[in-house]
Structures are given as structure tokens and as C-alpha cells.
Amino acid sequence: MPETRHGRRHAHRFAAGLLTREPPEEPLGEVSGPERVPGSPFAFLLFLVTRHYRMHVAGFVVAVALATAIQAMNPYVLGRMINALTEAVRAGSGDWGGVAPYVLLFAFVWYAPAVVFRSAEAIDIYMSPRMRALAQKYLFAYLLGHSPRYFQENFAGKLGQKVKQAGQATVSLLNIVAFECVRIVVLLGVGGVLLAMQSATYAVLLFGWAAIYLVMVMFLARRCVELSKTFSDEVSTSTGKLIDAISNADLVRAFARAAHERQFLSRFLADEMNASQSLRWFLIVMRLFMSTAMLVLLAGLIVMSVNDALAGTITIGAFTMIFFLGSMIATSVQELSYRMLDFFEQLGTLSEALELVTQPHEIVDRPGAKPLAVSRGEILFDNITFAHADGHPVFEGLTLKINAGERVGLVGKSGAGKSTLVKLMRRQFEPQSGRVLIDGQDVSSVTWDSVNEAIAEVQQMPGVFHRPVRDNIRYSRPDAEEQLVVAAAKDAHAHDFITGREAGYDTIVGEQGIKLSGGERQRVAIARALIKDAKILVLDEATSSLDSESEHLIQEALFELMKGRTVIAIAHRLSTIVGMDRIVYLEAGRIVEAGSHAELLARNGPYAQLWNRQVGGFIEG
Secondary structure, X not given: OOOOOOOOOOHHHXXXXXXXXXXXXXXXXXXXXXOOOOOOHHHHHHHHHHXXXXXXXXXXXXXXXXXXXXXXXXXXXXXXXXXHHHHHHHHOOOOOOOOHHHHHHHHHHHHHHHHHHHHHHHHHHXXXXXXXXXXXXXXXXXXXXXXXXXHHHOOHHHHHHHHHHHHHHHHHHHHHHHHHHHHHHHHHHHHHHHHHHHOHHHHHHHHHHHHHHHHHHHHHHHHHHHHHHHHHHHHHHHHHHHHHHHHOHHHHHHOOOHHHHHHHHHHHXXXXXHHHHHHHHHHHHHHHHHHXXXXXXXXXXXXXXXXXXXXXXXXXXXXXXXXXXXXHHXXXXXXXXXXXXXXXXXXXXXXXXXXXXXXXXXXOOOOOOEOOOOOOOOEEEEEEEEEOOOOOEEEEEEEEEEOOOOEEEEEEOOXXXXXXXXXXXXXXXXXXXXXXXXXXXXXXXXOHHHHHHOEEEEOOOOOOOOOEHHHHHHXXXXXXXHHHHHHHHHHOOOHHHHHOOOOHHHOEOOHHHOOOOHHHXXXXXXXXXXXXXXXXXXXXXXXXXXXHHHHHHHHHHHHHHHOOOEEEEEOOOHHHOOOOOEEEEEEOOEEEEEEOHHHHHHHOOHHHHHHHHHHOOOOOO
């Protein structure tokens, strides 16, 4: 379906950030939460049509069918006009009386389809662009409902690409079904009736040929798509190897391995070349078959109609109708056969996208789940047993209670389970047995969103959007006033570096915050946590990317932030947690010891040994 292309949005509208953009004048439709969407292409297409575009699609199909039916009458009217003209010439009267009506009728059947097709395109303006956007919107909403494990196993770029491709594939499939298929069905129907009016043999030849031709084309198209996919895979592979070598150009030069890399790449380029040649040879064979099939149909119709005309059973006008109608049908069927390639390619694209995105959610809210109500912030890990999907055990019967308002530091070697414990609290993972309680409420029985709304977290590698600094800071509270944003930035010691940039709080931070240093990203994350003002605060190496002076300043802001909140702080640098109420030392998923900094030093256990190594300059990573 044709569609108008909108102009690019102005840069300043993008700079305003997604959160501050004005809503579209005509909403796409409400998509609430991670709604389950069908996992098969045609079920997904039917889901969109029946929910949002029944009347649009019905109107579009009716317009296409009507335009095609009128268009199919062109050869018939032309034949009648030729018969009338022949009679007038034979009579030698020079009178337009018998010919004029057919001339006017021919003008109508030639022009009317163009008008009706334009009306179909007008309907499509309000259908295809919105349907593509809605397809992406539904898949994106469902995608965000997946657990963290899902995103760990799939590249973000791949997921985004699949969502975008699914939107385009949905529109392309609807185009082929609602336009090309409807058009050829109506054309064969009207054409079959017109040919049967002359002789049933013509109609039998047409329908028999069309059936055999379309079956063969579908078979050939499937094979062509397989070869096309193989070629695409080889292109992707060789491109990946090429980019890998370019990205490591310094390494290649350092080891003088340019010749080796050329030979290494040449194998993948050869596979790409062979796949391309196989595809091209098959396309030649397929197109040769199509041309031969067209010739068989036209030759059969012409031979039969010439024979009948010579025998006097049909008129010259009827012969003209058969010839032009056969040509019209043959051309339309050939166009559909070319679209079959696109059909199967888009069908495969949509199938792959739906298979990836619509996998069942690992973590879902229970029926009737209510929001978590946090009044105090007490946390209890009750007899937790947890192992990762690969079977690697983390906790076996771990119990840990964190009192409301208590500040607890988690320390231990990498892999001890510190971050996993936080993920269990936020229900990013679910334990095989045991419970995680917040203020006496099992996090598995309340809504997932409410759990995350109750917790503010500053991570070791904080995420930031490719949006203005302002919107990144107030992401937890999009309605936060400017004064609150600036105050939070000042408390996080981020205000100076923000205002030091030309655009200030409108500065676009770049993809993954590439325009900010690691310390600057962490200070933005701290400001974001300050604005959230949650009862429970998680600090996961929150100062790991800061220099000593900045760390000292931010620790003051963090201690101010900790007041009146339950705090879990994960740290390798023990100097950041010496002021905690309690420090818990984890090792292999077990609590080895717990107490205040002074108590643990007095015990001279694992914590004291780790402290002494760090104070002595041997910092454990």
C-alpha cells in the first residue's frame, strides 16, 4: 500500500526528550502494559485488524475489488466498441450513433478505476502508517515485560531491529493480502465470466492455468526465499568479520597480521559470493519459467480465439476482448508472483520477530495482585534457595533480615551473591524456594511495578537514555519541577559539570551516556535516586567510578539520602561502607559473618583480612 512519508522531525523537538514531547494529535490507540500478543504472523495481523482497523480494511478491500472489477471490463467494452465500429464502416453511413455510447463507456471504465484506487490510497493513509506504529507499540510493550534474564540473553540492537522489522512486515503482508490477492481474485472472477460468455473452454483454460501457475510460483518463491536468507546470512557473517578486523586495526598492525586477516576474510567473502551466484541463477530460472508460462496462456487463448473467429463463432470484437483480457490477467498474475517473493520474505521476517519477542514472560503478576504498600521498609530474605538457569547454585537456605531504617553493607568476593540478593528483592529473579518479604508482603504476590517503584537504586554502571540530562535525572518522577531537578543535581554534585556544558540541562548525553564520564553518569544516577525519594535505597558500587575527592563529596550526599531509609549498599571498596549500621560478609552464597565495622575488625575474620589488604594497598577486585 502506498504511503506518504512524513518529513523529519526538527532537532529541537528531539532534544526536548521523549518524556517532554507533545502527544500526537491523533493517538495511535491505547496499549496497556505487557499485553499478550499472538505469536503467529496471520494471528498477529488479524489481532491488529479486528481490534483497530476493521472498517478501514473493509473499505480498502471494497475499493480495490470495485476498481479491479471496473478495470476488468475494459477489454469487454473495447470489443463491443470494435464490433459497433465494424458495423458502421460496413454500412458506410459515417454515423457515430452506434459507436459513441461505447466510446463514452470506455472512457468511464478507463478513468473510474483510477478514482476508486485513489480512494483506497486515501483510506490507506489512515491505516498503514498507524498499523505499523501499533504493531511496534504492542511488541515493545510486551518486550518490556520480559525478565532481566531475557535481556541478558538477547542483544538490545537485535531486539530493537526485530520490533522495527515486524512493523514493516505487518504492513507489507496486509498490502499483499488486501491489495494484490483481492485484485487477482476479482480479476480472475470477472475475466472468467467474460470468457465463459464466449465459450466455457476459455474459462477452463484460464482457471486451470492460473491454478498450476500459482502453485508452481509458491513452490519456487519458497525456495528463492531460502536462498535469499542464506545469502543474507553470509553477508551478515562477512560484515561482522570485516568490522571485527577494522575495530582491532591497531592489534592487527601490532602483530603484523594484515596478510592473515585478508586470508581469513577471503573465506567468508567466497561463501558470500557463492550464495549470491546461487540466488541469481535461481532467479533467472524462475523468471524464465514465468515468461514461458505467460506465453503458454496467451498462445493458447490466441490460437483458440483465432480459430473461433475464422470459423465465425466469435466476432472480431470478441477476439479483441479475449486477447486484451488474457494479457491483463497474465500481467497481473505475473505481478502477484513477483510479490510472492516479498510475501514469503516478509512472512519469515515477522515469524522470526514474533518468535523472539512473544516468548512467555518468565515473571508475571499473579491474578488479582495488589500494589506493594511500603510504610517502614523492613526486608526479610526467608530461607532463600536460588540457582541460575544453567544450574549454578547461588543460595541454599539463606536467611537475612534488614530492619526498617537500617543501613546494611554487603561485601564479599565477586560471585558471592551480593547483586543477586538485590535482584531477588526486586523480583528480577525468582527463588526456587523461600520468600522475599517487604514490610511482611511477599514480593511474588504483589505487582512487579510496585516493587520497583518502592526501591531506588544507584548501580555500578548506571543506565542513561540518549536524552537530555534533565530527563535522565527526573526519569523516576517525570512531573518533577525544575527546582527539584536542580536541587537533586546539586546534592549529587552534578550541577557544576551540567551547567559547564553549553546546553546545560538540555545536553543530550549520547547513547549509553557516552558523552559523560563514568563518574558523571553515576552522579546523574544519584540525582535520579534523590528525586525518586523511595523508602528503600540500593547502592551497588555507587561511587566506584569516582575519584577520591568526588567520592568524598558524594558520600556526604549519600549519607543525607540514607536518612530515614532502609539501605542496602554493595561495595568492594570498604571505605564506602564503614559507617553502615551492619556489614554482612557473603561467601559462596552464605553469610560468613555480620556486624559493625569495628566489631568485624575485632573478630579478625574474612572482613578484617579484606580490610587490611585494601588499607595496605592490595585492593581486591
